[in-house]
Amino acid sequence: xxxxxxxxxxxxxVDRTPxxxxxxxxxYLPEYxxxxxxxxxxxxxxxxxxxxxxxxxxxxxxxxxxxxxxSDILTPVxxxxxxxxxxxxPVFEHPIRxxxxxxxxxxxxMEQDVPYVLETIKILRRELAGKVPLIGFGxxxxxxxxxxxxxxxxxxxxxxxxxxxGAPQVYAALMEKITTMDMEYLNAxxxxxxxxxxxxxxxxxxxxxxxxxxxxLPYTTRLINGLNRxxxxxxHFVKGAGAMLDxxxxxxxxxxxxxxxxNLGTARAVLGQGMAVQGNLDPTVLFAPQTVIxxxxxxxxxxxxxxxxxxxxxxxxxxxxxxxxxARFMVDCVHRLSQK
Amino acid sequence: xxxxxxxxxxxxxVDRTPxxxxxxxxxYLPEYxxxxxxxxxxxxxxxxxxxxxxxxxxxxxxxxxxxxxxSDILTPVxxxxxxxxxxxxPVFEHPIRxxxxxxxxxxxxMEQDVPYVLETIKILRRELAGKVPLIGFGxxxxxxxxxxxxxxxxxxxxxxxxxxxGAPQVYAALMEKITTMDMEYLNAxxxxxxxxxxxxxxxxxxxxxxxxxxxxLPYTTRLINGLNRxxxxxxHFVKGAGAMLDxxxxxxxxxxxxxxxxNLGTARAVLGQGMAVQGNLDPTVLFAPQTVIxxxxxxxxxxxxxxxxxxxxxxxxxxxxxxxxxARFMVDCVHRLSQK
Numbered sequence: 156x157x158x159x160x161x162x163x164x165x166x167x168x169v170d171r172t173p174x175x176x177x178x179x180x181x182x183y184l185p186e187y188x189x190x191x192x193x194x195x196x197x198x199x200x201x202x203x204x205x206x207x208x209x210x211x212x213x214x215x216x217x218x219x220x221x222x223x224x225x226s227d228i229l230t231p232v233x234x235x236x237x238x239x240x241x242x243x244x245p246v247f248e249h250p251i252r253x254x255x256x257x258x259x260x261x262x263x264x265m266e267q268d269v270p271y272v273l274e275t276i277k278i279l280r281r282e283l284a285g286k287v288p289l290i291g292f293g294x295x296x297x298x299x300x301x302x303x304x305x306x307x308x309x310x311x312x313x314x315x316x317x318x319x320x321g322a323p324q325v326y327a328a329l330m331e332k333i334t335t336m337d338m339e340y341l342n343a344x345x346x347x348x349x350x351x352x353x354x355x356x357x358x359x360x361x362x363x364x365x366x367x368x369x370x371x372l373p374y375t376t377r378l379i380n381g382l383n384r385x386x387x388x389x390x391h392f393v394k395g396a397g398a399m400l401d402x403x404x405x406x407x408x409x410x411x412x413x414x415x416x417x418n419l420g421t422a423r424a425v426l427g428q429g430m431a432v433q434g435n436l437d438p439t440v441l442f443a444p445q446t447v448i449x450x451x452x453x454x455x456x457x458x459x460x461x462x463x464x465x466x467x468x469x470x471x472x473x474x475x476x477x478x479x480x481x482a483r484f485m486v487d488c489v490h491r492l493s494q495k
Numbered sequence: 496x497x498x499x500x501x502x503x504x505x506x507x508x509v510d511r512t513p514x515x516x517x518x519x520x521x522x523y524l525p526e527y528x529x530x531x532x533x534x535x536x537x538x539x540x541x542x543x544x545x546x547x548x549x550x551x552x553x554x555x556x557x558x559x560x561x562x563x564x565x566s567d568i569l570t571p572v573x574x575x576x577x578x579x580x581x582x583x584x585p586v587f588e589h590p591i592r593x594x595x596x597x598x599x600x601x602x603x604x605m606e607q608d609v610p611y612v613l614e615t616i617k618i619l620r621r622e623l624a625g626k627v628p629l630i631g632f633g634x635x636x637x638x639x640x641x642x643x644x645x646x647x648x649x650x651x652x653x654x655x656x657x658x659x660x661g662a663p664q665v666y667a668a669l670m671e672k673i674t675t676m677d678m679e680y681l682n683a684x685x686x687x688x689x690x691x692x693x694x695x696x697x698x699x700x701x702x703x704x705x706x707x708x709x710x711x712l713p714y715t716t717r718l719i720n721g722l723n724r725x726x727x728x729x730x731h732f733v734k735g736a737g738a739m740l741d742x743x744x745x746x747x748x749x750x751x752x753x754x755x756x757x758n759l760g761t762a763r764a765v766l767g768q769g770m771a772v773q774g775n776l777d778p779t780v781l782f783a784p785q786t787v788i789x790x791x792x793x794x795x796x797x798x799x800x801x802x803x804x805x806x807x808x809x810x811x812x813x814x815x816x817x818x819x820x821x822a823r824f825m826v827d828c829v830h831r832l833s834q835k
Contacts, residue, residue, distance in 0.1 A: 313814065316780075317782045320780065320787045363755045363775075364757065366777065395756060397738030398737030398757035415703045416702075416703065416704070417738035421704075435703075439657075442653055442657045442660070443660030447660045447661070
């Protein structure tokens with residue numbers, strides 16, 4: 156029973172720094188591609204046996220200290236009434252633009268509408284059998300709203316910002332509804348067996364600190380406060396937020412996810428006591444020679460300076476063309492160099 | 496004679512906060528599109544009369560306090576021996592990959608190889624006739640290297656990072672050569688009449704603070720130290736560097752350009768005395784209703800709290816679909832709200 160990951164989430168001392176990788180169940184693994192070649196990405200998300208299989212692969216192949224549910228942050232948005240496609244990026248055919256669009260959204264019944272997610276979690280808990288803990292996850296309300304309003308990825312997010320600035324009542328109604336959905340979705344994951352929750356705010360960092368505080372923070376705070384967190388730590392990851400961690404911290408949670416654009420030691424000083432951190436190796440370091448990988452792992456560990464409450468991770472998802480042996484080597488380095 | 500911009504660069508008190516916009520000579524202006532419709536982007540850069548015409552347009556139309564040379568950061572890279580196309584993003588057909596590629600690069604003779612840039616500056620100084628100062632500019636060595644090695648824009652910059660980590664001697668040789676070219680290029684602009692220089696490090700922020708310090712800082716520092724700065728302030732803008740301003744500051748220069756992901760007041764506290772700042776309104780605010788534009792301009796001015804040494808700007812280039820009347824309104828707001 157490896158409790159290293161959960162202990163670190165709670166800020167307790169551990170024998171070796173726990174490590175997992177965002178997108179560790181993914182395209183860089185031939186074993187994942189073998190499963191994925193048989194179905195579409197969405198079919199994979201919606202087939203519990205297969206989703207569980209790819210979730211477990213990196214535990215066996217890389218030796219990471221946690222598994223994470225295989226799914227997509229937009230999975231619970233589809234049953235709100237928004238047809239979703241991947242081409243390969245996510246696309247909503249009818250994006251949200253008006254108050255009528257917001258009012259037409261429904262809050263899914265999780266057991267009926269996303270049964271495959273909850274079933275995948277149950278299979279994973281059974282198959283992992285305590286070997287490592289299972290992380291559930293969801294998108295932060297703002298990041299989900301970005302996709303729902305833009306309809307797809309965006310370079311400048313002009314539409315969501317136009318709504319935020321120009322139709323604040325529509326924006327607020329949308330964010331309220333997403334937050335309610337998100338809370339029910341993540342609590343359903345916890346009830347099904349998720350042992351930690353990571354909230355991905357991939358786009359929170361596109362805003363100024365002032366706009367983040369005004370337009371994002373209230374919703375993420377309500378979400379985190381509404382989760383059944385007694386036994387389930389919450390990791391809050393806002394990409395691109397290195398210069399506003401003091402503001403992001405106010406949302407609460409147990410662990411702050413850090414991208415690689417901030418020094419981990421500086422970040423811990425800003426965050427202060429009572430908040431663990433997760434991160435923050437530059438994902439492209441995994442393309443480097445192994446001597447450089449080892450040196451960069453050591454640097455991140457050195458920045459943490461042995462403080463309890465550090466989960467090693469990349470600063471963003473692992474890239475699809477990374478050699479798996481480099482990921483495995485990185486995991487080994489973290490364990491070897493952090494051994495007490 | 497409006498010296499507001501230069502005074503602010505030197506940290507001197509001014510009657511009203513000076514303001515200009517990155518990419519102020521650009522596609523959002525119908526007057527620019529009228530000129531641009533007659534030629535390609537590169538032809539526009541290389542035709543001094545037309546380049547000067549579009550550089551002056553925003554001075555008249557928006558009432559900004561400085562003009563900036565119309566050109567592209569890759570203009571001096573082409574005569575190093577790299578054929579450049581815009582499709583519409585920049586593309587180098589033969590990117591730099593090996594030491595032989597680096598050795599084949601030549602340092603241009605600026606008067607012979609980029610005469611149109613120097614001629615544009617001379618025309619502009621004559622036509623502006625002291626109405627507002629003229630800013631020259633160039634790409635920081637790292638940003639130029641990114642384009643030269645990747646061959647085009649990139650999402651993860653895997654190739655430049657592979658070179659940085661895996662072939663550090665090739666990377667260093669390339670950066671040395673670019674830095675030498677850049678210094679001669681920007682000094683030629685100063686000699687031709689540029690009254691301030693902005694260095695754009697668009698991609699410096701893709702690195703961790705530790706990697707920035709190791710792989711970028713030495714070159715930008717050498718560049719800035721090598722400029723004829725006695726009468727010509729240098730603005731250093733590293734996009735995405737809000738969480739590592741303490742490190743970026745070590746490169747020197749007179750003004751730090753700030754994107755909108757950092758609170759301007761917090762940034763000034765980190766930068767300390769002796770460094771002016773430029774920025775940092777979110778460019779998408781210009782899509783908002785004018786009441787919101789005014790409120791956001793006021794917020795940025797409030798974050799500066801009346802300290803000398805603030806040049807108002809966007810946190811990145813103005814977006815091509817912004818209504819020109821909103822840009823004009825923003826400039827007016829800055830002047831009106833900051834009036835002493």
